[in-house]
Amino acid sequence: MDTSSDSYSGSLPPTRLFGRQRPIHAVLGGGKVGEVLLWRDARVSGGILIGTAAIWFLLEVAEYSLVTLLCHLFITAMLILFIWSSAAQFFKWNTPNIPKIILEDSTSRDVASIFHRNFNHLLSKFLYVASGYDPRLFLLTIIGLWITSIIGSYINSLNLLFFGLVCLETLPFLYEKYEDEVDSLAYTVNRQMKKMYKKFETEVVAKIPKGPVKDKNH
Secondary structure: OOHHHHOOOOOOOOOOHHHOOOOHHHHOOOHHHHHHHOOOOHHHHHHHHHHHHHHHHHHHHOOOOHHHHHHHHHHHHHHHHHHHHHHHHHHOOOOOOOOHHHHOHHHHHHHHHHHHHHHHHHHHHHHHHHOOOOHHHHHHHHHHHHHHHHHHHHOOHHHHHHHHHHHHHHHHHHHHHOHHHHHHHHHHHHHHHHHHHHHHHHHOHHHOOOOOOOOOOO
């Protein structure tokens, strides 16, 4: 009986989700982007989530066009800044100040770096899977893309994009909070899938007749 594959001791699985070795904050690029995705600053993260939901509501439910919505947003922002600036001069208030986090070059560099790094990783992973080095992963990827294509035929692109942004804003935070439980469950599921694939390979793939192998000597 192979105790190393069927059971393990301790509260943590042998490997983390997707085989990662670094903390989830470092995987997300660290810096301010990682802090926002992990809700280290609840006001900023909550504001982004609420803003995303408001834009989705205006485009999908209120049926705004994108150009009209952008124009109205800029008009509203200009009016608010104008009234605020005028009132600040009259009542001796502080003038409106754009948060430095938006103007910092490091913020845009962090976002571009994370996108570039993840895109390269995704592309290299895609080439590896498409080349057939891992048949099990190749089959699972084909099935996953097929299921996604079916879901995409029933959900428009805007809803799919909004759902993806909500997942990006919530799943990393929830994963970090319940990291051990998720890793343990993922390890168990991955182990069961490997057993199922091995059984499928033994009972189905191995029984597929193959052509005669020619002897190289002849």
